[in-house]
Structure formats: structure tokens, C-alpha cells
Amino acid sequence: MSLTLRNLVAVSCALMAGSAVATEMDTRAYIAPSVNYTVADKDWGVDDAIGFAVAVGKPVSESFNLELNANFASHSAKVGSGGSGSLDNTGLSVDALYFFNRNPDFAPYLVAGIGGLSSRATGLNETNFAANAGIGFMKMFSGVGFRSDVRYRYTDNVGSNPSINPGDWIVSAGLVIPLGAAPVAPAPVAAPMPVAEPAPAPAPVAAPAPVEHTIIKLEGTHFDFDKATLRPAGKEKLDANAVVLNEHPEIMIDIVGYTDSVGSSAYNQKLSEKRAMTVKKYLEAKGIAADRMTAKGMGEANPIASNKTKAGRAENRRVELDEHAK
Structure with missing residues (x-):
């Protein structure tokens, strides 16, 4: 077969270059049945x-899965081989x-493993050390996934002969079936609105001086x-x-939520809106009038740090307050 280990390295580099998009991983255990085609060593x-x-x-981390894999293939003797x-x-x-990413639409991965291969044939009944390595990808649908990979399997010392170490190529395709219910993120609990006494009619006052338009980054509001x-x-x-805003009723604020680049744009837009509404409801509970605030989400727009690092993504999961005069 023309595919070589050098090809595997080249494909792996291409996958790393094109895998910047990621999403929240599903931490459930799974079963992955598949069919395979083995190109047997001569x-x-x-x-x-x-x-x-x-x-x-x-899954055991943001990048790694561990698996126990059992496989079987029955080969017929080659015509003219004497067997x-x-x-x-x-x-x-x-x-x-x-995994280079956890994108449900396309999650490329490298795979490597060790174990044993039990071989049964006329005059052969033994189990030998075997190792495999390869590349593949996974795509998730609603409740089930599809995956396919190509692996090279090395088997050591077949027939107790140190010179016989077959190398087989195995192409497989199959399903990924998660076990148990999918995790659901808890909805934010809104604080009850305070009951305020009706405010007396304000006395006529001079128009306030314009307030400088600034953006306040809430350090820690990530x-x-x-x-x-x-x-x-x-x-x-x-x-x-909230203390400052209660002391300055002339200030209006725009609450803007953001996310990192992990996940789809549509999902991140909804998540950023939820974050903005969480901050708005919290400030309302602290006595800030609802008509002084607007809340909106900007999804993964306007990052303040690199989304290629874990620390940068943490910085981008934020809410900003944009203050201005009435």
C-alpha cells in the first residue's frame, strides 16, 4: 500500500493547521462499533x-480519549501460496x-495503541505483541456520531520467528454511541426584583454635563x-x-456579553446573550433601574486575547459595561 508513515506525518500537520475551531467536549463514555478492511502483509x-x-x-481531558479496542478479521489463504x-x-x-479539536462537525485525531494479536490457522496458534498508529476523524450528529480512521498495525515475532513481523494497514468506519444522557448546562437563576418605594417627583435640575463615553472592563467578571x-x-x-451607578443616576449602561471562539457562531451568540442578561438581572437586584440598562450579546466578536491559548480564551469569556449619559 502506498500510504507511508511519512504520509501520516504530513496529514497530521495539515490537520493541526486547519483545526483552530473547537467546542465543549462530551465527557460521556461511549461504544464505537465499526467495520474494517485489512490490507494484509505478504x-x-x-x-x-x-x-x-x-x-x-x-474522554479523559480536553485533548485525549482512552479506548479498549477489540477487532477480528478472517483471511483466506492466497491462491497459489501453497496454503x-x-x-x-x-x-x-x-x-x-x-484530538486537535472537539468540533462536532469535524474532529480530527491521531491514534496510537499497544496490545496483542491472537492468530489461529493451520499450524499456527499463538498470541503476539502488536502496536498500532494512525489518523482519523469524528463527526457528531444528534445523539450519535460517525468516525473513520486508517491505522498501521505491527505484529512482532509471528511463528516465533524474529524475522517475521507483519505490518498490516487497517481502514475502518463506524459509529460512536454515547452512553447516558447528554449533559445540560444549568440555567442561570435570576435574583428577585427588589420592591422599591415610589420615588418623589424630582425637582427641576440643570442639564447634567456630558459624561465621557468610556468602556469599563469588569476585571473578574469572566x-x-x-x-x-x-x-x-x-x-x-x-x-x-452598583454602588457607583446608584450614586450617579444620570449614567446609562450598555451590557455587552462575549464568548471565546470555541463552538459554533450561533451557539456562542446565544451564550453571550445569556451572560449579558445575567449581569443585567444581577444589577437590577442591586437597585439599578432596568430602563437604565440594555443587554446584548456579541458572540465571539471583538476578542481581547488570542483564542489559540487556554488563557486567552478565558479572557474572552467576559462581559463589558459601556457607560454613557442619558
């Missing part, structure tokens, strides 16, 4: 074969998958990944701003 003396496999896995019957190869391996709930530090900062 040392086996058998034809290529269609087989099947099943993997049980779980007869079939060769049954049953493999079991522990694999690590490295959000956890895929969340619209306030952190304790964010509440402390908003409490301090």
Missing part, C-alpha cells in the same frame, strides 16, 4: 479481508486518541467555559459598580 500469505471491531472509550484454510486474527489493544453564571469575584466587582 508475510501472512493470505488475502485482504473485511472484519469488524468494537471499542469502549471515554489452505483461513487465518483468523483477533486483536485487543489499549489506544490513546489525541465566566467559566460554556457557563453564564457569575463567579464570586465577578459578583464582588458588580457590587462595587
Whole structure:
């Protein structure tokens, strides 16, 4: 087969270059049944074969999954090889998958694993060390996913012969079936509106001097990944701003929510709107009149830091207050 390890490296570099988009990973365990096509090494003396496999896995970090993979293929002896019957190869391996992103539309990955290969044929009944490495991708749909990969499998010392170390190519395609219900982010709980006494009619006053139009970045008013709930530090900062706003009723504020670039644009737009509304409702609970505030989301627009780093994405998950005079 013409695909080589050098090809794998080249494809991997291309995947890394095109995988800047990411999204929240699904942390559930899953089952991944698949069918495969094995291009058998000539040392086996058998034809290529269609087989099947099943993997049980779980994400263990933002970039890695671990899997237990079992596979089987039954090969017929090559015509003219002098052999007869079939060769049954049953493999079991522990694999690590490295994902370049968690984009549900296209999540490329590298895979590597070690285990054993049990080979059964006329005059052959043994289990040998085996290792595999390859590349693939995953695409999620509603409740189920599809994935496909290409792997090179090395088998050591077949027939107790140090010179026989077959290298097979295995192409597979199958499903990814998550186990259990999908996680749901809790909706933010709105604080009750305070009951205020009717304000007396204000006495005529001179028009206030124009207030300089500035943007206040609320340090600490950032959000956890895929969340619209306030952190304790964010509440402390908003409490301090509520004091200032109550002392200056002439100030109007535009509350603008943002997200990082992780996830789809439509999802991030809704998440940024939720964050802005969380801040607005919190300030209302602190006595700031609702008609002094507007709230809107800008999604992943106007980043203040790089979305290519974890620290930069944390900075971009924020709410800003834009103040101006009435």
C-alpha cells in the first residue's frame, strides 16, 4: 500500500493547521462499533479481508480519549501460496486518541495503541505483541456520531520467528454511541426584583454635563467555559459598580456579553446573550433601574486575547459595561 508513515506525518500537520475551531467536549463514555478492511502483509500469505471491531472509550481531558479496542478479521489463504484454510486474527489493544479539536462537525485525531494479536490457522496458534498508529476523524450528529480512521498495525515475532513481523494497514468506519444522557448546562437563576418605594417627583435640575463615553472592563467578571453564571469575584466587582451607578443616576449602561471562539457562531451568540442578561438581572437586584440598562450579546466578536491559548480564551469569556449619559 502506498500510504507511508511519512504520509501520516504530513496529514497530521495539515490537520493541526486547519483545526483552530473547537467546542465543549462530551465527557460521556461511549461504544464505537465499526467495520474494517485489512490490507494484509505478504508475510501472512493470505488475502485482504473485511472484519469488524468494537471499542469502549471515554474522554479523559480536553485533548485525549482512552479506548479498549477489540477487532477480528478472517483471511483466506492466497491462491497459489501453497496454503489452505483461513487465518483468523483477533486483536485487543489499549489506544490513546489525541484530538486537535472537539468540533462536532469535524474532529480530527491521531491514534496510537499497544496490545496483542491472537492468530489461529493451520499450524499456527499463538498470541503476539502488536502496536498500532494512525489518523482519523469524528463527526457528531444528534445523539450519535460517525468516525473513520486508517491505522498501521505491527505484529512482532509471528511463528516465533524474529524475522517475521507483519505490518498490516487497517481502514475502518463506524459509529460512536454515547452512553447516558447528554449533559445540560444549568440555567442561570435570576435574583428577585427588589420592591422599591415610589420615588418623589424630582425637582427641576440643570442639564447634567456630558459624561465621557468610556468602556469599563469588569476585571473578574469572566465566566467559566460554556457557563453564564457569575463567579464570586465577578459578583464582588458588580457590587462595587452598583454602588457607583446608584450614586450617579444620570449614567446609562450598555451590557455587552462575549464568548471565546470555541463552538459554533450561533451557539456562542446565544451564550453571550445569556451572560449579558445575567449581569443585567444581577444589577437590577442591586437597585439599578432596568430602563437604565440594555443587554446584548456579541458572540465571539471583538476578542481581547488570542483564542489559540487556554488563557486567552478565558479572557474572552467576559462581559463589558459601556457607560454613557442619558
